Amino acid sequence: MEVFLQSLISGISLGSIYGLIGMGFTLVFFVSHIINLSQGQYFVFGALLYIVLSTFMPSILAAVLAVILSGILGLVMERLFIRPVSKLPMINQIVMTLAILITLEGVTLLVFGKKSMTAEPFWNGSIKLGNINILYQVIIVLAVVIIISLILNYFLMKTSFGRAFRACAYHPLSARLSGIQVRRMQMFAYGISGSLGAISGIIVSPLLLTNYTLGPIMVINGLIAAILGGLGAPMGALIGGLVLGLFESFASGLISSAYKDVMVLSFLLILLIFRPKGIFRGYN
C-alpha cells in the first residue's frame, strides 16, 4: 500500500512536469506542424537560470525573469533558424530543431558550467499522510501545472488572440486571408513553449539535480506525453504526461526499475502502432 501511494504521488508529480513540456510540443506542432526537439533544453536553461538568479534576488523575480528570458530565447531561435528551413523537407526541419538543441546545450554548458545544481524549496516542510510524507514542493508543482494549463486553455479557447491562434492551426491559408499573421503566430508558439519549458524546469528545480545534459531526456519524455495526448490540444498533453508519469513510476516501483526505460519505450512504440493519434481518439 505504501509503495502504491508513494508511486502514485511521484508518478503524478513527474507526470505533470512531462505534461507541461508536452504542452510546449503540442503548441508548436499545433500551429506549425513541426516537432520541436529543442523543447527540453528550455527546461534546463530556465531551471539553471532560476537557480543562479535566485541566489541574489527574490525567488519570484528570478522565476519571472527566467521564464521571460527563455520565452525570448524560443522566439529568437524560431526567427533565426527555424523559419529559413520551413519550406524544406521535414527531415531538414527535424535535424534543425536538433541542431538548436545541441547549440543551446553548448550555450548552457558555457554559461552555467558542468556542475549539477538544485534550488532552495519555495516552501519547506511536508504533510504526513499515514506513513508517507508529501513535500509541500510536490503540491506546489501540481498547483502550478494545473493553474498554467487552465490559463493556457482559457487563452486558447476564450480570447480573440487564442481564436486567431487556433485558426492558424486549422487552416493557415484562410487564417492568412482573414488578416492573421500566421508567421507571427508560429513565432509566438515557440516563445510560449520556451516559457512553458522554463516554468516546468523552475518548479522542479528544488526536487531535481539539474545540469546541462538533462535536455534530451526531457525531450523524449515530453514528446511521449505529447504523443499520448494526440498532439492536438494542450490539455491532452497534460493528461498524456500524467499517464506517462504514472506508468513510469508504477513500472519501476512495482515491476522492475532496471527495465523502466524499456517498458516506457515499448509503450511508446505500441501506442504509435495502434493509436498514432493519441489515446483520446477524436479529441482534436
Next chain:
Amino acid sequence: MKKGAILTAIILVVIGLPFLIESSYWLGLLTMIAIYAFATIGLELLMGYGGQISLGNGGFIALGAYVTAILSNHGWNFFLILLMVILITMVVAVIVGFPILRLEGYYLAIATLGFALLIQALAIAMFSLTGGSSGISVMPLQIFSHVMIDVRDFYYLSWVFLIVGFIFAYNLIKTRVGRVLISIQSNEDAASALGIDTGKVKMKIFVLSAMYASLAGFLMANYLQFISPEMFGFTLSIELVVMSLLGGHGIVYGPILGAFVWAGIMESVHVLQDYRILISGLILIAILLFLPNGLFGLARTIIKKMKRSNTINSEKTYRVEKSPITEKSKSSEI
C-alpha cells in the same frame, strides 16, 4: 569505361594508403569513416531514394555490434558471427518494419527514434548478457588463421565492405527496385495506382538499410573491441542523418563525402573541449541553412550556373520567359 577507371583508381588508392600512412591515428580515422559511410549508404537508400525518414538506424548499428560482441565472447568464428548478424537483423527488421512502415512522416520518424532508444535501453537493462551500462569487450576475431588485431586489418576489412556496399547500392538504384523507390518518394499513391506493391518495396528497402547499419555495427565492434550503450544513443542516429544530408539528397556518392566531411569536423572540434558542443551545434545549423541540398547539391547548382552563363551568351534569343504553369503552381502554395 570511364566509371570503371575511376573505381580502379579508388581501389588502388585504398590499397596503397596504408603503405604511405604510418600513423595508426589516421588509419583508424579512415576506418571509422568507412564504417560511417557504409551505414549511411543504407540510410541513403531508405531516406534519399525511398523517402522514408529513419532516425533509428543507430539502433540497428547497436544490434549488430552487440550480437558481434556477445557471440565473440562465446568463441564463435568470424563468418558464423557475420551470418548471425545478418539473420538476426533480418528477423528484427521484419518484425519492427511491418507495423512501423505503415506510419507516415513525423510518426515514422518518432517510431524509428523510439526503436533506437529501445535497443539502447535493452542493452542497459539486460546487463547479464550485455554488460549493462559499463559495456562489454569484444574478443579479437579470426579469419582463417589470421587474428585481427592490427589497425590495417580493420582498415582493409571496412573499406572492402564499403566498396562492395557502394557498388551494390549503385547498381540497385539503376534497377526496377530503384525506380520504384524514387516513384514512392515522389508520389506513393500514384505508384500504388500503377500496380506497385509499395508496402512490399518499402519493407525490402527497410530491411536492406537495417542490414547496412548492423554490418556497420559488426565492423565497429570488431575495430573498437569495446562497446557500451552510450555509443549508440540519440546522437549516433542523428549523425547518420546529418552525413546523408551533408552528402546530398538521393545521391549514392553522398554518404561517402558526407562521412569524410562530418568526421573531419567532429575530429577537429574535439580539441575545443567545453566549446565543442556549441561549435558542433552551430556548424550543424550552418550546414542546414546554407547547404540544404548537401555538398553535391551545391556542386550541381554551381555547375548549372556556369553552364547557364555560357548558354545565355550564345543562345539568348531562345530563352523562354517564366512559364505560366510553374508560376501558377507556385502561387497555389501558401
